[in-house]
Amino acid sequence: xxxxxxxxxxxxxYARLESxxxxxxxxxxxxxxxxKTSILESLFYCATFSTTLAQQDxxxxxxxxxxxxxxxxxxxxxxDVEGKERKLExxxxxxxxxxxxRFRKEILAEGRKTNAQSAIGQFPAVLxxxxxxxxxxxxxGERRRYLNILLSQSIPGYARALSQxxxxxxQRNALLRTLGERGGDPGQLxxxxxxxxAHGAFLTVHRAQAIQTLxxxxxxxxxxxxxxxxILSMRYVPALRTFDETFFQDSASSGAAKEAERIAAISSxxxxxxxxxxxxxxxRGVSTVGPHRDEMRVMTNAVDVGTYGSRGQVRTTLLAxxxxxxxxxxxxxxxxxxxLLDETFSELDASRRRExxxxxxxxxxxxxxxxxxxxxxxxxxxxxxxxxxxxxxxxKNPERVPMDSNSAAGDALT
Amino acid sequence: xxxxxxxxxALIDAFSRLPGIGPRTASRLTFFLLKxxxxxxxxxxEALTKLKSETAFCPECFNIMSAGKERCDICDSNGRxxxxxxxxxxxxxxxxxxQSGGYFGKYHVLHGAxxxxxxxxxxxxxxxxxFERVEKGGFTEIIVATNPSMEGDATALYIRRKLDRLPIxxxxxxxxxPVGGELEYAxxxxxxxxxxxxxxx
Ligand SMILES: [Zn+2]
Numbered sequence: 343x344x345x346x347x348x349x350x351x352x353x354x355x356y357a358r359l360e361s362x363x364x365x366x367x368x369x370x371x372x373x374x375x376x377x378k379t380s381i382l383e384s385l386f387y388c389a390t391f392s393t394t395l396a397q398q399d400x401x402x403x404x405x406x407x408x409x410x411x412x413x414x415x416x417x418x419x420x421x422d423v424e425g426k427e428r429k430l431e432x433x434x435x436x437x438x439x440x441x442x443x444r445f446r447k448e449i450l451a452e453g454r455k456t457n458a459q460s461a462i463g464q465f466p467a468v469l470x471x472x473x474x475x476x477x478x479x480x481x482x483g484e485r486r487r488y489l490n491i492l493l494s495q496s497i498p499g500y501a502r503a504l505s506q507x508x509x510x511x512x513q514r515n516a517l518l519r520t521l522g523e524r525g526g527d528p529g530q531l532x533x534x535x536x537x538x539x540a541h542g543a544f545l546t547v548h549r550a551q552a553i554q555t556l557x558x559x560x561x562x563x564x565x566x567x568x569x570x571x572x573i574l575s576m577r578y579v580p581a582l583r584t585f586d587e588t589f590f591q592d593s594a595s596s597g598a599a600k601e602a603e604r605i606a607a608i609s610s611x612x613x614x615x616x617x618x619x620x621x622x623x624x625x626r627g628v629s630t631v632g633p634h635r636d637e638m639r640v641m642t643n644a645v646d647v648g649t650y651g652s653r654g655q656v657r658t659t660l661l662a663x664x665x666x667x668x669x670x671x672x673x674x675x676x677x678x679x680x681x682l683l684d685e686t687f688s689e690l691d692a693s694r695r696r697e698x699x700x701x702x703x704x705x706x707x708x709x710x711x712x713x714x715x716x717x718x719x720x721x722x723x724x725x726x727x728x729x730x731x732x733x734x735x736x737x738k739n740p741e742r743v744p745m746d747s748n749s750a751a752g753d754a755l756t
Numbered sequence: 757x758x759x760x761x762x763x764x765x766a767l768i769d770a771f772s773r774l775p776g777i778g779p780r781t782a783s784r785l786t787f788f789l790l791k792x793x794x795x796x797x798x799x800x801x802e803a804l805t806k807l808k809s810e811t812a813f814c815p816e817c818f819n820i821m822s823a824g825k826e827r828c829d830i831c832d833s834n835g836r837x838x839x840x841x842x843x844x845x846x847x848x849x850x851x852x853x854x855q856s857g858g859y860f861g862k863y864h865v866l867h868g869a870x871x872x873x874x875x876x877x878x879x880x881x882x883x884x885x886x887f888e889r890v891e892k893g894g895f896t897e898i899i900v901a902t903n904p905s906m907e908g909d910a911t912a913l914y915i916r917r918k919l920d921r922l923p924i925x926x927x928x929x930x931x932x933x934p935v936g937g938e939l940e941y942a943x944x945x946x947x948x949x950x951x952x953x954x955x956x957x
Contacts, residue, residue, distance in 0.1 A: 510906065
């Protein structure tokens with residue numbers, strides 16, 4: 343995939359931005375809070391159709407435009423897949439009088455309205471933000487989000503199953519609370535249990551299968567990053583009793599039939615779990631089993647990195663997971679995803695930077711933000727496109743400040 | 757100081773609350789009524805007042821009917837199949853099914869679908885009345901034509917479970933409709949196909 347053009351209107355700090363995007367690696371240089379990350383955010387929105395950095399999607403609308411009626415933020419990307427030009431447009435719309443403001447979004451693929459679940463996966467991207475170490479050492483929700491974003495982009499039907507499942511959980515929880523407060527026929531739960539079992543099984547099976555593959559991809563990456571010293575493994579811990587891990591380790595048989603068989607088995611396991619917990623769930627007013635409570639642990643040399651890893655180890659392991667994400671998307675979508683790296687280089691040591699460079703030079707397209715160019719060698723900068731952002735303005739011919747020839751060149755990228 | 761007089765803003769807001777009407781359309785409608793010299797505004801106001809005062813729900817099927825009548829025309833008719841009952845979410849669904857020309861039985865309007873999130877539970881719908889009607893006997897088939905949404909499906913399953921023990925055939929109409937489509941938006945041909953292809957469930 344190759345991104346050719348980005349257009350933003352009323353997105354974050356950008357009133358208007360029209361820009362061709364060069365091939366290869368684009369370095370965006372600029373101070374803090376000048377809008378570098380917003381560029382990455384807008385592009386990642388085209389991959390996921392939900393915000394990664396804002397509290398709510400409506401906050402992506404430029405503050406100064408927010409009171410207009412309607413207030414519309416727009417992201418348009420023109421990109422190329424196997425020589426075919428494509429266009430994706432997203433409109434975030436806030437409308438109505440102050441007290442009845444309504445938010446909605448429209449997604450247009452090739453100019454035709456579509457929905458997120460159909461359009462997801464057309465514009466695959468991998469985003470790397472400094473605080474994403476939370477995927478390793480943060481709350482379980484961070485790891486579920488990592489899996490959901492990745493699998494929604496690459497497994498047909500995953501985004502739909504996730505949205506149906508999430509809605510069914512909300513409905514079931516609301517019903518549990520009604521039953522707990524006012525009593526009533528618990529038989530009403532049967533239908534929601536059925537939905538949780540069917541969609542939940544789809545999510546569980548795909549997560550289990552993906553984690554196996556991701557673990558082996560991330561393992562090779564981490565071996566490269568640590569000169570063979572650290573062996574990564576991952577463990578899927580679904581929120582289901584009597585879940586049998588070995589059920590997924592039978593790699594001899596795979597394919598659609600095997601997958602259907604697994605989904606049927608997990609579906610009945612979820613149903614059994616839900617039925618056994620029914621009284622407990624009614625007392626608590628929440629559904630206590632199922633993929634919305636899943637966990638995934640990452641280990642190196644059999645030690646849990648999230649719990650025991652040093653800051654540096656966590657960072658390196660995250661890098662390995664991100665490499666795995668790129669390889670996974672390449673394999674599943676048949677195209678190299680767009681790489682979006684925010685302030686990633688400054689936190690890494692020289693050898694990790696070199697590995698990251700190798701990834702960037704792997705033929706894909708990348709957009710990299712940085713506050714200064716000190717981490718990059720003059721030679722590297724000479725080969726890449728460097729633009730500077732100042733207060734929402736893109737300067738495409740900035741003064742290049744390659745690193746001082748007297749400083750230690752060892753750390754620089756070459 | 758408000759730019760728009762309060763009464764004008766009030767009508768814009770009232771229009772905005774209607775389904776399918778955005779703020780722009782609401783303003784356009786309001787300013788149209790304001791400057792229009794014909795009696796469009798008066799006619800609208802009168803129609804709106806009569807809407808509530810001169811309509812009522814049929815005590816048997818809960819479809820809308822003219823106030824003062826004992827039962828609706830469909831319940832009153834002698835020319836319909838008395839052994840088939842079709843359960844729908846709204847009076848609009850009855851109109852659509854009638855226009856399809858492929859259904860000749862009776863109706864029951866629930867006025868919604870089960871949705872715990874929105875606080876819509878069985879007792880908030882015309883469920884009890886449906887069960888009483890069916891238990892009285894006389895129907896051999898019940899067609900559940902709630903929308904093919906998660907909530908419509910939940911409602912259909914709830915009804916089936918409640919009436920499971922009765923010797924009555926169940927069918928679900930929604931299968932022939934496009935996924936996510938509502939009965940209201942289905943064209944007559946799609947509906948006819950759905951009616952003839954309805955499945956036991
Ligand atoms: Zn009637």
